[in-house]
Amino acid sequence: MKTDVRALVVGGGVVGTSIAYHLARAGWKDVMQLERDELTSGSTWHAAGLLPYFNMSYASTWIHDYSIKFYKTLEAETGLNPGFSVVGNLRMAQTEERMDEYRLYAATAETVDVPFEWMSPAQIRERWPLVRTEDLVGAIFHPTDGYINPADVTMAMARGARQRGVTIERRCQVDGFAWTGSHWNVTVSRMEEKGGNLIRSGEQFVIRAEHVVTATGNHAQRTARMLGIKTPAVPVEHQYIVTEPDPALRAWREAGNPEHPVLRDVDARWYVREERGGWILGPYEDGAPARFRHSVPESFRADLFPLDLERIEQEYMDFIHRIPSTEEVGLKDDFNGPICYTPDGNPLLGPAPGLRNMWLAEGFSFGITAAGGAGHYLAQMMVEGEAEIDMASLDPRRFGNWVTSDYSVTKNEETYPFLLKPHWPDEERPAARPLRTAPCYDRVKARGAQFGQINGWERPNYYAPLGFDDHASCSFRRGGWWEHAREEARAIREGVGLIDATAFTKHLVKGPGAAAFVDWMTTNRLPKVGRINLTYTLSPAGTTRSEYTIVRLAEDSFYLVSAGAWTAYDSDDLVKSAADKAGEFGYIEVHDVTTQWGVFAIAGPKSREVLSRLIRDPEPETALSNKRFPWLSAREIELGMVPVRAIRVAYTGELGWELHHPIEMQNHLFDQLEEAGRPSDMKLVGARAQNWLRQEKSYRAFGTELGRDATPIEAGLDRFIDLGKDFRGKQAMVDAPVRSRCVTLLIDGPENTDPWGREAIYDGETRVGRLTSGGWSEAFGRSIGMGYVPERLTAPGTKLKVRIMGDLWDAEVTEDSPYDPTNARIRQDG
Template sequence: MKTHVKALVVGGGAVGTSIAYHLAKAGWDDVMLLERDELTSGSTWHAAGLLPYFNMSYASSHIHDYSIKFYKTLEAETGLNPGFSVVGNLRMAQSQARMDEYMLYATTAETVDIPYEWMTPDQIRERWPLVRTEDLVGAIFHPTDGYINPADVTMAMAKGARQRGVAIERRWQVDGYHWTGDHWDVTCTKMIEKGGNLIPSDEQIVIHAEHVVTATGNHAQRTAKMLGIKTPAIPVEHQFIVTEPDPALVAWRKENGEHPVLRDVDARWYVREERGGWILGPYEDGAPSRFRYGVPDSFRADLFPLNLERIEQEYMDFIHRIPSTENVGLKDDFNGPICYTPDGNPLIGPAPGLRNMWLAEGFSFGITAGGGAGYYLAQMMVEGEAEIDMASLDPKRYGDWMTSEYATVKNEETYPFLLKLHWPDEERPAARPLRTSPAYDRQAKRGAQFGQVNGWERPNYFGPLDAPQDYDEKTNSFRRGGWWQHAVDEAKAIREGVGLIDATAFTKHIVKGPGAEAFLDWFTTNKLPKVGRINLTYALTSAGTTRTEYTIVRLRDDEFYLVSAGAWTEYDSDYLRKAIEDKEAEFGRIEVQNVTTQWGVFAIAGPKARDVLKSVICDPDPETALSNKRFPWLSARQIELGMCPVNAIRVAYTGELGWELHHPIEMQNYLFDLLEKAGADHGMKLVGARAQNWLRQEKSYRAFGTELGRDATPLEADLPRFVDLSKDFHGKAAMEKIGIRSTCVTLLIDGPEDADPWGREALYDLAGTRVGRLTSGGYSVAFGKSIGMGYVKPGGNAVGTKLQVKMFDKLWPAEIVEDSPYDPANATIRVDG
């Protein structure tokens, strides 16, 4: 058995074997996989093996697409049949809202070249007469997916990995990880079987690994504790039942071949054929989490007792949809643990705070995602970055504030939500409120409807006073929901008067010390600002793509205040700290502090913003204190608003005259009351994140996680003014080598009267050829129509170019407009007074 390897993969399920296979295929010739029991003995063995394409995430769509295509190649390579039945997948809809969801998904699917077909109830009944259709609106059909045998596909990947030189060792349990400074020492114990249980033997070895990947499935909590990190990956019970043969199905198959997988998502179940009968898998309410603190040593390939009462409604709905099953008996049942995360997406990428430690945990669709997860994680490890932006799946999207109780509550919520309607603006209620700024209660009493970002409660919009928090169709829709008019009014308030936005969730760091200036000059793309000034800039990946967007305020010669997106605090902090560790010996001592929770932020913006602040600023000459001469655009000053000291930054994400007011968080309620009272004389309105998102698109302000990400460079985002090519910076050579593969543009869209794009839609030219995709979308109060931002192919980005946007299965006219179509000269933002 090897004791020195380049990469050690821990976990022998579908995900772990895929990672080992793809690392070897990518050129790493010294890879080992360890499994504490037998291959497939975790959740893989009791998985139903479905391979659904359907996913609202752009990154996950790529992962699922790769898996489905890859699995079809395994038999030719390995000689092992993975048991892939390409029978298709029919996803039915009982409502127009569900069809709207499918149409939003479909336009995203087109950007990944995923094939699909629309079907009417009559077409379904004609093609698959066992299905009752009178209460259906329609369906989407994926002809190229189906289901696979989980054990067989895992064994095929394992054989392919061995053929490429991977060593696979079973019955070895990892009991400790130690980072030496240049490699991991991994302590492993040989497991032996005794009385049906696996127990540790006295045999131990230490494996020296340059890289480690954990794909430990249900054991993720144990893994996290050994690594000294936190993870939200906690299993939830998933049960499915197998029926006796259905005579009607057996008869139908004799003439027609195998039946497709069926999903009645409004009834929250799936079914597929199984030896003449059916496998029914429900996603019911009340499924409990398991193994909150770790899997018991006695639990192997075990199951839990079936709870038929919990799935009674789903079972009755199954009989309703396929009437021939009413008198079919039950043959078998399964109730096993499957790992979940609070948002239902896996954790793929570098572990927080650790070097060369990679996580592949929390897969609720491990079979579907296994192939693609291995492929794209191997790209990150071998090449430094994946070809798609994997940030949405990064393990660091959950910070240290996350606890096992939070993960448990959210994962139990996520499970039944799997097949519920997923509005693009959905906000789920479990475990909330949790992280709140001091002004939370005040804003709630003003009608704030909150969203959650990185655990923070942040107003999305302000509705009727004392309205309860709504998380359903009363306010949400795939079209213009009940919140839409409120957001319109808030956006107009900023364009025409003044609005106040709570931006406390912003990520904030202090970087200071003798080496701070040289480090940040190397770490970011733009020139560093002078003392009292600010700059927008980017930190790049080693592959030259955009890793983080920063607003940098220079407080002193050797002290800088960095502001970045609120959703990415741990993500940004980890990257920043690791970069400092790497370069401190070269540049000199550098201190970094995450001060996110120490400073609250209010953004005040609009033509009357200066008037509001004039009335409360403490200054010998309040009339000139906020003038262009004393407080110019893109500058920062220490001011006093009443009794509150404020680090004020003259910048506004909305593109109007405005300031960000960074204040001691313990004084937030005082400052809120002060500004609210002063703003009353000027009609100031409280404004939420949705209106702000629309307004920033009118200014073509790119946002991290949409226009900005690890699959595009700042130059492709058309931001050369923030890239100083005269200096050297991290990722510069790689960025220049990439060139321009696509270009970010802003479009005005003549879309449906009752809907706006969400930023997931495909873009076509007038000839019907797909030329790009939207990354953001919304409504423009300045132009009275829909607006969007996105990427198009090189040469197709000229202002005035006519395009079409795919929405609700139709193409709608759009036109590329100049950057910052609202106030392109920035006259309003620089206005004096």
């Protein structure tokens, strides 16, 4: 048995097997896969095997698309039939609102070339007369997906992996990981079966691995503890039932008719497919409990939980309603097993936080659907340094160290039934909230703040009258919040607004090597002491890894501000990179100071007059002038009794400042600002209006316009790139072809709908790109969006179209920063 490998994959389910296969396919030799029991003995064996395309995530759509296409090639390569029944997938809708969800999803599907068809109730009835349709309004049909045999597809990939040189060892349980500084020593115990249980045989050995991938499914919590990290991956019960043969279905098939597609009545929250003349019904009911909060019992193998029919009674009755022939059909079999989930429903796929050469592939609630693509794109990250799609939305570091088992259990139990509930783009799910709150939380809540959640933080999305029901206002079109956000946008453009931006990520980088390190990490030239700049860090592929506002506090001290959603993601990169370069640059300290500093952003033409009422300065009349406090500079000032690190920058494109303050003084500062703002009619403003305003300035945002699938050059950030210096990823960026360019579009859209930032862009009848952001422009009285199109279509005035809610609407490329392109309003003196 090998004890020295390049890559060790821990876990023998469908995900782990795909990763081992794809690493070998990508050219890596000495790949080994370990399984504590038998291949597929985890959640894979009891999975229903569905392959649904439907997913609101752009990255996940690419992953699912790859899987569905890849599985169809396995038999030709390996000689094993993976059992793929390409019957299609019919997703039905009982309301027009649900059809709006499908239209929004179709915008993402269209940009990935996922085939789909729209069907009316009459068309459904004509093709599949066993389905009751009088209470349906329509459906979306994917003709190229269906279902697969989970064990067969896993075994086919395992054979393909072995053919490519992968060693697969069963009955081997990992009991420890130790990083030596150059490789992992993985302690493995040989397992044997005794009395139906798996026990350690007494044989133990160590495998030396350059890279380790954990794909341990339901055992993710145990794996995390061995690694000394936290993970929110916790299993939840999923049950499905198999009926006795349905005579009506048998008669339908015996008459020569084709197999039904996988049917999903999402408003009733179930899926169903044919199974040997009967049906498999899988509900997503409320009340499904999380299991194995801390670990899976060693005695638990390919086991199941007792069925809880009472819990799925409503879904079962709805199934009978939709397919009336099943009313007299009995139950043949049942399954109730653990399926791992995460709080946002997306898997954890990528580097492990704080660890070297450790990769996670955990939390796959749709493991069969995602396995092929997950293996493909993770192998790209490991072998080539980056995947061809932006994987940040799946990165394990999107969850910070604040995650606890209670949080994970609570959120995962919420995620499970939400799989088939409407995926509102403006929805904020309530479980485990509020959790992380800025000190001013109670104050802004009392003033009507309607909160969103970002990295666990409560952040005001908008403000509404007390008693306003945020959940009831959700919509796939303009929700009830829209007019409130519009008023807030107008307030900043015409007067002054105050934004709670405490969730921003903040790092302090200092030490003798700090200047050289930050200079090497970032694309822009370093600011002088007391000044700031906007800059980017790159991936090994030369694409955009992160965006930072850098404040230079001293020659060897830097305050870095980045997106609030990515604290652990940015911290991990900074800490690891600083350690790598300390020998070259000298001693470097990196401190995550996010929770030490609160942030208020004040912006608008009247922002200077509000701050002038509070500032304590020997010459208060000129303290905020352009001469003493120019644009893109930072100063330590006093606002009343609060020491403030003030940064003259505004994400809204108006005159403004970010006020970074000791978080324990936040409420005092808020009260002072509120009082000083009353004569100027200052309005509290939330994140949704801010998002609209930044698009009027063509300000790119990380996670939308900026990501690991586009270079800063493609994003139109040339002015923030200093090619006269060396920086990480520079040559890869320079060598990368320009595939498309980021543009801002003004759109003549429907009266009650704005783009959400996932819609397809057309040149005539030809699809040429996609939006990455969208919303409303109060300044222009039109919808607005940002996105990527071929370079030939980037000239201001170019006429294009955007598909919104199924229809094409006229759009026009604008100049960059269509609102105040010369920045005169930001620079205004006082």
